[in-house]
Amino acid sequence: MIYASSIVAILMAIAVILIRMKAAKKPTNVKKIVLPPIFMSTGALMFIHPMFRVSSAELIEALTVGALFSILLIKTSKFEVRGEDIYLKRSKAFVFILIGLLIIRIIFKSYLSTQINYAELSGMFWILAFGMIVPWRIAMYFQYRKIYTSRLATNESL
Template identity: 55%
Template sequence: MFLIASTFFAIVMGILIFKFRMRETREPVTLKKIILPPVFMSTGFLMFTMPFFRVPWAEAGEAFLAGMIFSILLIVTSKFEIKNNEVYLIRSKAFIFILVGLFAIRLALKWYIGTTVSYLETSSLFFIVAFGMIMPWRLAMLFQFKKKQNEIAI
């Protein structure tokens, strides 16, 4: 039951992320819009204060590394352009395919790992994977954004 509910929730979240990402390309990018998502997400680490969410350090490291590897695809498809002296995120045609592909891989891994690891530990691991994806991606976006802002200032 948990597996089905979490899969449904993941699909809904995937759709919301896609819609948010598409809307994001219509408005100028700001520093806040880049920095706040990982900051807000980092509060999820509070789950590890509860013993049943804890996972071994090696598994946490592997999950974070997997997220960092997945983030490469997001970094490659996130480009900025200058319009009317403001920085905009360019809509990538590959982004939807990458997002769906990463989602499918994540879902398949979750179903596979969920057969051997408890539901709460699986949730912890996939939170770490997600954070491992968003952190490098947003840092790369931050550097690209600052570069474009410097181009405007020149």
């Protein structure tokens, strides 16, 4: 089961890289920044089933690691203005960071699967991912709003 989930994680990482590269070719907006964590939040429904529930300590650990990982994503996510639109700037480091995070995740999962029940571990990794994407997207939102409002102010003064 660990191998299957690792293969799925690799395929998802490849998909994220491809989606991110494609998205960099199109202008961004608030909806594109805010919706991914909202869509991901539906995964919290797994915690309805008792086997996925984690202890308070595991929750704090997963959120802390997720928040630390989000720093790397925040640092590599920048916006730029092209013409009239705002684009997410391509970062070569983002791909390497995503691959690095994936490798770390697989190593953690391989090691922790011998220590922690698989269902609880699944819950912890969902919490880690959610704890990573939410701060990242919040930072992106504020960065986007700053550029958007400064562009509005510049356009009004003309």
